[in-house]
Amino acid sequence: MNTSFSTVLRVWGVAVTLFLFTGADWLRFRGPNGSGVSVDQGLPVGWSETENIAWKVDLPGRGVSSPIIIGDRVVLTCCTGFRQDRLHVICFHAKTGEKLWERQLWATGRTMTHPAICTATPTAASDGKRIFAYFSTNDLVCFDLEGNLLWLRGLLNEYPNASNSLGLASSPTVVGETLVVPIENDSQSVTVGLAADTGTTRWKLDRPKLANWASPVVLGDQPGQLPQVVLQSGSRLTVHEPASGRELGVYASGCASQPSSVVGDGVLYVPSGGLTALRFTPGSKEPDLLWQNNRLGASTATPLLYRGKVFTVNGSILKAGDMKTGKLLWQLRLKGSFSGSPIASDGRIYLFNESGLGQVIEIGEDRGRRLKGGELGEKILSSPSMAGGALYIRSDAHLWKISSTATGG
Amino acid sequence: MAGVRWGVFLASFYPEEFMMILRGAVAGLVLFGILLSGSAVRSAEVSTLLSSIRGVVSDGSGNQVAARSWRELVTQxxxxxxxxxxxxxxxxxxxxxxxxxxxxxxxxRTVARGGSLPVKRLETFVLDTAHAPRGRRLAFEWLSRVDATAADRLIPKMLLDPGVEFRRDAVARLLLEGADLIAKDQKPAAVAVYRRALEGARDNDQVGTIVDKLKSLGEQVDLPRHFGFLMDWRVIGAFDNTGRKGFATEFPPERELNRKAEYEGKEGQVHWQDYTTKDPYGMVDLNQPLGKLKQTVAYAWTDFHSEAAQQVEFRLGCKNAWKVWLNGELLFGRDEYHRGMRLDQYRMKATLQPGANQILVKACQNEQTESWTVEWQFQLRVCDATGTAILSAGAPPKP
Structure with missing residues (x-):
């Protein structure tokens, strides 16, 4: 087969794959723009060892990162070694769980984290054709979907104090051709924008010297809006042009350092003062404050916007508020405590508590109703992912695919 | 000559068969020559590709060139x-x-398509300690995937290997052996095995296990000597760190090290005082000599005697903001407070000069009042790249 013909075939293959799966992909932490919402239907409401587990695979090591799903590929990061300095990126086949490829690198940065997390805590990101895997060690690696290395950076080389002894957890996000990587901490706090195709630095922002584990989101989900990157921190929230890093807006109040902001209908919902709804309008650097409700505060989990409501998890309480007014609508006591964030699909919320109990909540106007869910029996600190009618969740030892059919819907 | 005679003999009785064998041999030789020259060309190509990749720099500017070389390299x-x-x-x-x-x-990709890895050459590579530990480890891991006997054959001999992961695996085997001997009540043999394990052990979890086992067998371990912790210090403080400004402030000990000097501190005159830690992990607890202070800076100074000029690693654990100098040269500093501490948290390469070397540590305490922010402490050790202690000349063993 000559090179040009094989190239044509590869391009065609990628195009077909993208066409078939773009709508169902889960390309970053909490899926489309960090919303946690999938348009998929038919996900199971209950599972057990013998029911609705399409596959379960062993993992080589720990991780709090979530899987991302690109077409028929499920990509996940792990770390191994006494010093958690062996960093793994693994690609599985979504239908079978077969391992398609695995790549491993050595940490070039610091490996210390809080014992609850590990160096494989940030979730990888993808633009549908490339995979960007980031680790708490400041190592950042880009592969194509076949596992070919495209570029590699060890960001501690340039920013030697850009680390956090508790571990970095913010996940990168790709906006157009720029990969935004937050490395915010108490010492050398920066966020960088890298060229997605080469990994070279486009811009670097000095950020507030405060530990921060939240992930960026992108404003601009409305027609005619240009995408803008939102970076929150303990001292303020700022909005930036993705290609240049230029600051476009600022909300001068401190935000939570763990739950991330979410965007819905052009409004930014920020874990600040409980929960605060902001609207940035073109030409104005400061946002309009739409509402603020300190009863909707989130502890660790990122809020969820779904079907006109905003949901937060505080301790073991799931709270539902009105997206437009911020009025608290109802609360439901869940089982256990939560590090991972909720996701939603088909009128239901899916959450996994730290002991591995998956809980499914049917959303009603006045209350939430608990459905069956399922026990996985292992500690789970990560957030689930959702694509192709299936739910994916990982522990330190396993990755599960939960779906209503054996082949994963 | 005997071969030629046999050839003539065979050709006379089996001329057609002989000619077929001869033609095959010639073809084989030609093919071998072609392969050999192709391999030589490929080797030259590989060498160029490797040079290109080795030249990649950290700012990403060489990524595109390196990526092209990498793509070519993985087709080999x-x-x-x-x-x-x-x-x-x-x-x-x-x-x-x-x-x-x-x-x-x-x-x-080779294994996936049913191909073979060069197992003998991989094993030779693993055993050649002149190669970088990382490459040897990678070779070992691929060797182990296709040769289930590799670990059992190789690891037991790697207790003192330059590669810390090899050492760790060898120690792990000895720990199992020691536990088995204890279970069989063979205590002297168990002590010997644990002592041997300690020789190789560099990771704190394994060292801790060994120490516990030896203690239970009536044995003592000099942990500061094993790790190379610096135990004897002079400390001075407190200086002012209000608003966390003390981290960047150059207080007098950063300009001169004079054990008889007195300076104006945060609350009156301060002077150097001797302080020897008794902690087995070399923790220098500044709250002990200076009191439980807040928004303060202290310095600790020790002299390290080296018999020769040598490259070493300084390994620091500290949950306060800190700076470390060697002979007046700043090695590194970090202004993070109370985000956790562990052994070997920070690793700094340093060059010791022959004779006395002055090591100065600056440790800053901040304004936080939570119970977990009381600690104002550090631990520092000197070792080589494997974590093997390098002791100050003349340092006496502790009983």
Missing amino acids: DATHLPAILAALDGAKPLPANWLCLAVDTIAE
């Missing part, structure tokens, strides 16, 4: 794996990762 067959692994020798951490990823890719 598995016979080139030892050459790629050898390119890890002396490579900086970033290009080393490019090379490791190439090894993984070639090996994985």
